[in-house]
Amino acid sequence: MSEEDWLRQDRLPHIFCAGCGNGTVINCTLSAVEQIGWKRQETVFVSGIGCSSRAPGYISTDSLHTTHGRALAFATGIKLANPQLNIVVFTGDGDLAAIGGNHFIHACRRNIDLTVVCLNNMIYGMTGGQGSPTTPMGGLSTTTPYGSGEPAFDLCGLATAAGANYVARWTSYHVRELTRAILTGLENPGFSFIESLVQCPTNYGRRNRFKQVADQIEYFKSHTILVEKAARMREKGEMIPPEMILAGEFVRRNRPALGVRP
Amino acid sequence: MRLQIDERRCKGCNLCTLVCPYRIFKPGKRANRRGIVVPELDRPERCANCRLRHLYGRTLCGNCQMICPDQAISWKEDEEPVPKKVAIEY
Numbered sequence A: 001m002s003e004e005d006w007l008r009q010d011r012l013p014h015i016f017c018a019g020c021g022n023g024t025v026i027n028c029t030l031s032a033v034e035q036i037g038w039k040r041q042e043t044v045f046v047s048g049i050g051c052s053s054r055a056p057g058y059i060s061t062d063s064l065h066t067t068h069g070r071a072l073a074f075a076t077g078i079k080l081a082n083p084q085l086n087i088v089v090f091t092g093d094g095d096l097a098a099i100g101g102n103h104f105i106h107a108c109r110r111n112i113d114l115t116v117v118c119l120n121n122m123i124y125g126m127t128g129g130q131g132s133p134t135t136p137m138g139g140l141s142t143t144t145p146y147g148s149g150e151p152a153f154d155l156c157g158l159a160t161a162a163g164a165n166y167v168a169r170w171t172s173y174h175v176r177e178l179t180r181a182i183l184t185g186l187e188n189p190g191f192s193f194i195e196s197l198v199q200c201p202t203n204y205g206r207r208n209r210f211k212q213v214a215d216q217i218e219y220f221k222s223h224t225i226l227v228e229k230a231a232r233m234r235e236k237g238e239m240i241p242p243e244m245i246l247a248g249e250f251v252r253r254n255r256p257a258l259g260v261r262p
Numbered sequence B: 001m002r003l004q005i006d007e008r009r010c011k012g013c014n015l016c017t018l019v020c021p022y023r024i025f026k027p028g029k030r031a032n033r034r035g036i037v038v039p040e041l042d043r044p045e046r047c048a049n050c051r052l053r054h055l056y057g058r059t060l061c062g063n064c065q066m067i068c069p070d071q072a073i074s075w076k077e078d079e080e081p082v083p084k085k086v087a088i089e090y
């Protein structure tokens, strides 16, 4: 079997805009489920609403495209009804952290055995580019035309504080690292949270000085700093510039988990 | 193995041109029937995966395939060369 078998080929090309990072994260996720050797009949993809949440529609397993913000609630239901199933949730930053914020923290607290991949494009992509809880300070969107004046959510910090067993962040440039992080998340019992920053050329990039798709990818490449390096810098009392993206593994632990196969 | 871009899936984002260590992908010049400028391949036989996949029994490099948001990049098995009789006319 190969990753191509996990795709619903009759549904491709998908509806994502040219250069949208969502497609890359689908590749990485399918590569990880292929490597862990899960069977398609025993795997379910769940999502909420948003561009990112359309991902399960292109995957050849059973899937649930639910209501906005509620992917984790539905996924919890599936896992508790049938713990034999392997569940991967695709969710957007708006889906997970705005309307679905409470489901997110409580799923982390319960540490339910799911792998959640958050495609964070820092914007509401599907509805035309409104600001989301992860739009960075100064970021332009249709609802923040003078630049966002609010600090953004640190989704990985939130998941760690709320109790998730595995938490990591990468970007759509770091395809190998992201694939490895998702694979570790799949292997780890309990709530695994992998955030991937993704480019949204249509609604984020073109409003925020990324004229070409490649510009935002170059930005991800030059503005990531490994968590280990950031820790060393902090020890030495050095400042980490606020625009830097912290990437890597934040936590891997073994709190008691819910819904783990007997 | 032969590297190929599926023109029915490619949307011309040019991300593949960024990640290949051999710079095999070059931005295309002409729009195809769907209005998409698909990248061109510059001597694709240099691709690490084309040359070494069978030796190692796994995908090598594969950067372009992983980053391609449209699942448009793949490799095709080379066809066995069929011996042909050629009549040479002088």
Ligand SMILES: Cc1ncc(C[n+]2csc(CCOP(=O)(O)OP(=O)(O)O)c2C)c(N)n1
Pocket (backbone or CB within 6 Å): A049, A050, A051, A052, A053, A068, A091, A092, A093, A094, A095, A096, A099, A119, A121, A123, A124, A125, A126, A127, A132
């Ligand atoms: C209950 C409800 N409220 C609002 C909407 C409108 N809506 C659709 S998608 C979306 C935001 C999507 O943003 P995100 O989750 O970041 O996904 P993206 O499109 O950026 O991938 C909103 C507000 C909805 N569909 N349902």
Ligand code: SF4
Pocket (backbone or CB within 6 Å): A015, A016, A017, A019, A020, A021, A022, A051, A052, A121, A125, A126, A199, A200, A201, A202, A203, A204
């Ligand atoms: S609007 Fe943005 S997130 Fe949605 S498909 Fe287009 S590029 Fe991707």
Ligand code: SF4
Pocket (backbone or CB within 6 Å): B005, B009, B010, B011, B012, B013, B014, B015, B016, B017, B038, B039, B067, B068, B069, B070, B071, B072, B073
């Ligand atoms: S990355 Fe894929 S979709 Fe983009 S130009 Fe290359 S082949 Fe086409």
Ligand code: SF4
Pocket (backbone or CB within 6 Å): B003, B019, B020, B021, B022, B023, B024, B046, B047, B048, B049, B050, B060, B061, B062, B063, B064, B065
């Ligand atoms: S597999 Fe690597 S070497 Fe081969 S074309 Fe893709 S990026 Fe280039």
Ligand SMILES: [Mg+2]
Pocket (backbone or CB within 6 Å): A050, A092, A093, A094, A119, A120, A121, A122, A123, A124, A125, A132
């Ligand atoms: Mg979003």
